[in-house]
Amino acid sequence: MGRENPAEKALNLLRRRLCDPSFIFKPFSDSPDSNYSKLKFTISSSITEACNNSILLLGPRGSGKIAVLELVIRDLLLEFPEMISVIKLSGLLHSDDNCAFKEIARQLCGEHQLIFSKMASFDDNSQFMIAMLRECGLAHKTIIFMLDEFDLFAQITANYFDCKSHKARALNLDEVKVDLHTASRIGTEYGLQAECMYTSFERLLTLRTNKSLLLHSIFNSLQGKQRLLYSLLDAMQSVASQAVVIGDADQLLEKRVRSRFSHRKLLFLPPTKEDVQRLLEHILLLPTDSTLPQDYAVEFNAKFRNILADERFKEVIKTYMNTDSAVNYLLKFLFRAVSNMDLVTGFLSLENFKTALSNIQRQPKLECIKDSSILELYILVCMKRLEIKEQSSYNFNSIMKEYKSIHDSFRTSDYYAQNVCLRAFEHLLQRELISFTDSRGNNQSIEFRPVKLLVSSHELHQGLKSYRSCPNGTLDRISYPPVGFETNQKSLLRMYI
Template sequence: MVLEDLKKEHPDAISVIRLNGMLHSDDNCATKEIARQLCLEHQLSFSKMASSDDNTEFIIDMLRECGLAHKTILFILEEFDLFAQGKQRLLYSLLDAMQSLTSQAVVIGVSCRLDADQLLEKRVRSRFSHRKLLFVPSSLEDTQRLVEHLLILANDSGLPAKYIMDYNSRLTNIFSDKKFKGILNSLMDADATTSNILRFLFRAVSYMDMESGFLSMESFVKALSSMQRQPKMDSLQDLSILELYILVCMHRLEDKEQSSYNFTSIMKEYRSIQDAYKTSDKYTSTVCFRAFEHLLDRELISFGDNRGRNQALEYRPVKLLVSSRELAQSLKLNTTCPAVLQKLFDRERYM
C-alpha cells in the first residue's frame, strides 16, 4: 500500500521491480526477469535471446541512466533467504552497482527467516546497509479485537434494531467462549497474517445459518476445518488397501533406517508381512506395481534422485512424501483399513 501511494504521488520518479526467490533464485533467471521488467517499465523492447552478461550490463546501464534522470528503482526480493543461497552473484551485482554516486536504487528483501542477513557472504554483507524491520505477529487479543471490529454490526447499518441487538449479543457470547479462543489459536498457529484472518471470517460468514441469519460457533468450526483441509490428506483417504500397505511398508523400511530402497525392497517387506500375519490381503507383483505407479502419479511417493533414469522403475530408489502423522491419520479415518495395518504402523507396540 505504501508503494502504491508513492507511485501515485511520484508516477514518473519510481520504478518497482519484483522478484521472488521461489521463482528467480537462479542468477540467470533473475537478471533476465529484471531486464524484462525494466524494459516493460520504460517501454523498451526486450530480447529473449540476450545472454546473462548482456542482461547484467543492461541493468547496470539502466541504474546509471535512471540515477542521472533522478528516478529511483526499487528492487523487492520476496523470499530473500533463497537469493542468499549459492554464489549470490545477483545480490552482489545489485548492491555493488548501488555504490555508485549516480545510482538511485533500493533493494528490499522480505523473508520469514530472522537470520536471513547472516546467510550473506562477506563481500555481499559489506555492501548491505543492515537496516532491518521486524514485523511481530499480532497477539491473540489483538486478533480477537480485529475479528470483533469486523463482525460486530454498527447501530446505523440500516438493519432492524432488534436484529442488530440479537446478532451482536450472540457474537459477544461466542467471542467470550473458550472454544472460540481455541479456534483463533489454531488459526494463528498456521498463519497469523491479516489476509488469512479475513479469509477465515469470509468462510465463517458463508457458513451462516440462512434461516436465522445469525453466526454460530459451528460456523467458525466449519470455517477452520475447511482452511485446515490438506489436499494430501484427501488423496490419502481415497487410497486402496494395497496402496496403504505399500505406504506402511515404506514407512517400516525408513524406521529400520534403510537409507535407500526401491519397489523390490518394498515387495520383500510386503511379503514378510504376509508371511508373519497370514493376512488375506495378497496381491500379485503386477497388481502391486500398478498401485506403486499410482502412488507415484499422485505424488505421495517420489524417486529418491534423478540418477538412474535409464533403470527400470522397480529398481529406482524411492522415498515417502507422507509424514508419520499424516499416514497415521489416514489409516484411522479409512473405514476399510485392516486392523493389521494399524498394528504394523504402531511400531512402539508391535515391532
C-alpha cells in the same frame, strides 16, 4: 434479478474487506509508534530533506509489509504530489537484471509519459535509468524503489560474488564469502550516498571491474551523482511456512545488517492478542451508517460481539494462530469462516468458525492413507516392515517378497498377482506417499528402482488406526483386522518404547 437481501450484501462487504489489504491495515496506522508512522516519517523526511535513504522491512510472510508500505505511499502521494514516482519491482519477476532494467525503464516511461521501446538493450535501459535519475535529482523529484521479495535479488548477487571470489582467490575464502554476501545484500538494497558507500564497500569496490549485475549499475549511478535522491525500499524475505525457519532467517539477516543499519530497519511483528481482537472487530463488524438496513447491521454486530466474547471462540482462534500468527494467515481463516455464513439467517455463528478451522487445517498425508485401498495399505505396511528390519534400501521386488511372507505367515485373503500389486504401487507413487530414492534411473524398470516411504511411522500408525475405525462402512469392509496390520502396529509400538 431483484434486490439482494441484506445478508448477501453484508457477506459481499465482508469478503471485499478481507481481500483488501489496505483496509485491513488501516487501524494500525494511527498510533505514533506503529510501523506505518515510522515508515512515513522516514520517507517523508528524506523527501523533504532531499537525501538518499534506505529501509529494510523485515517480517514473516503475510505480515503486511507491502500493505503498510502501499498505505504510506498512497498518503505521501497525496501529501507531495508531483514529487514522488514509485518503481515497483518484485524478486519473483525481475531477479534477472535484464528484466529488472527493462521493467524500471518501462515504469519510468509510464510515469513520465515517455515512449517505452521494447527493443531497447540492457545497456540502453541502464543508461536511460541513470539519466532519468539524474534528471529527477535535478528536478527535486524523489524516486522510490520498492523491491518486493528482496532476498531473491540478493541471492543472485550473492551467488555471483561467491563465484567471483572463487575466481579472484584474493583473500581467505570464507571471509570473502561472508563479507561479499553481506555487502552485496546491503548494496542491492540500499542505494546509498556514494561517500558512505565507498567506506563500507572498499573491498568490494576493488573487485568492481566487471560486475554486470544490478549492483553494478547502482554503484555506477551513485558515483556519477552524489546529490541524487535515491531510495530503495522494502526488502522482503522469503519465509518458509515454518516458524522455526522464520526466526532463523530473521536472525541471519539481522546479524548482518544490524551493525550499520539498525536505525533503518523496520520489524513487522506478528499481531498481539489485543491486535487480533481489534482486527477482528475492525473487519467483521458491519457499519451501521451504510446502505445496509440499520437494524440488521445492529443485530449482526450484537451477535458477533457475543461470539467474540465466547471462550470457545477464543480457543478456536488460539489453535489456529498457533501454527502461524501472521495477519494474512488469519485473513485466510476469516475468509473461510465468513463464506460459511448462512445466508438465510444472515448472521455469523460459532459453528462457521469451527468448520472453517477443520476445513483449513488439513493433514494431507493422513487423508491420503485413508483414501488408499486395502492393497495399497498392504504395500505401505510391507515397506514399513522392511524399514523396521533396517533394510537400507528396497524396491518393488523386495516389497513383493515381504508381501508374500506376510501372506504366508498370516494367511490373509488379500493376495493378488504381482502386476496388480505393481499398479497399486504406482498409485502410491502418484499419491506421493512413496517416492523413488533416485531422481533418475530411467534405464531401470520400476520394479528395480529403490523406493522410500514419505510418511512417518507415526502417520502410518494413525492412518491405519483411523482407517479401521472409519465409520462410513469401512469397518465392515475390514470385518476382521488383517493380521499384518496388527503385527505392524505392535512392532511400531515397540519402536516407540
